[in-house]
Amino acid sequence: MALERKLVLDDNDVYCPIRATLALLGQKWVPHIIHELMGGKRRFNELAHNIGGCNSRTLRDRLKNLESLDIVSRNIVATMPPWVEYDLTAKGRDLGVALASLERWGQAYMDEPCV
Amino acid sequence: MALERKLVLDDNDVYCPIRATLALLGQKWVPHIIHELMGGKRRFNELAHNIGGCNSRTLRDRLKNLESLDIVSRNIVATMPPWVEYDLTAKGRDLGVALASLERWGQAYMDEPCV
Numbered sequence: 001m002a003l004e005r006k007l008v009l010d011d012n013d014v015y016c017p018i019r020a021t022l023a024l025l026g027q028k029w030v031p032h033i034i035h036e037l038m039g040g041k042r043r044f045n046e047l048a049h050n051i052g053g054c055n056s057r058t059l060r061d062r063l064k065n066l067e068s069l070d071i072v073s074r075n076i077v078a079t080m081p082p083w084v085e086y087d088l089t090a091k092g093r094d095l096g097v098a099l100a101s102l103e104r105w106g107q108a109y110m111d112e113p114c115v
Numbered sequence: 116m117a118l119e120r121k122l123v124l125d126d127n128d129v130y131c132p133i134r135a136t137l138a139l140l141g142q143k144w145v146p147h148i149i150h151e152l153m154g155g156k157r158r159f160n161e162l163a164h165n166i167g168g169c170n171s172r173t174l175r176d177r178l179k180n181l182e183s184l185d186i187v188s189r190n191i192v193a194t195m196p197p198w199v200e201y202d203l204t205a206k207g208r209d210l211g212v213a214l215a216s217l218e219r220w221g222q223a224y225m226d227e228p229c230v
Contacts, residue, residue: 017222098216104213106135113123113135
């Protein structure tokens with residue numbers, strides 16, 4: 001799993017689910033992937049195109065990681081030729097809803113650069 | 116302002132409000148402070164005590180930063196002796212609501228260490 005230990009442990013080295021959630025969303029492209037999949041199933045190339053800027057290798061790694069966390073599902077569609085579709089699981093969709101409320105907050109209140 | 120530039124810019128060096136929001140919440144103790152203030156106004160020592168583990172200097176820095184972002188308000192209560200109370204602004208309370216939905220997700224789904 002690609003969450004850094006130090007990011008998910010609190011000061012007493014106790015695992016913290018909220019730190020883990022923030023660490024996951026802090027990984028580059030993870031919010032983009034979840035946001036994009038909130039719009040529905042996507043093939044790999046569609047995802048890559050719609051997200052833009054994320055190289056294929058990184059995107060593949062992120063999707064694998066999200067799959068291992070049961071946030072994203074990877075389904076092979078048995079057409080000829082077959083293709084692979086990515087979708088959010090119920091868990092992933094719940095995360096997407098929570099993320100959307102953060103997005104709304106960010107857009108409403110952090111719209112001006114504060115650095 | 117204490118948000119790192121590289122954390123709030125996207126790949127094209129464009130400021131991204133969602134990355135900025137996640138960077139803010141990724142700062143140690145910021146989620147704790149917001150969570151605690153969702154329970155109501157707190158004096159500095161109450162905050163320090165209830166949060167636990169955060170040293171006074173860090174807590175003071177975080178509060179200053181949150182004040183500069185208009186997320187936390189600092190009010191002097193004119194008693195004798197006077198004291199200082201911290202509270203969430205409307206903007207801070209909105210962030211608290213969004214954070215709470217992430218917290219619920221983390222507790223429901225990331226409760227088992229995945230590292």
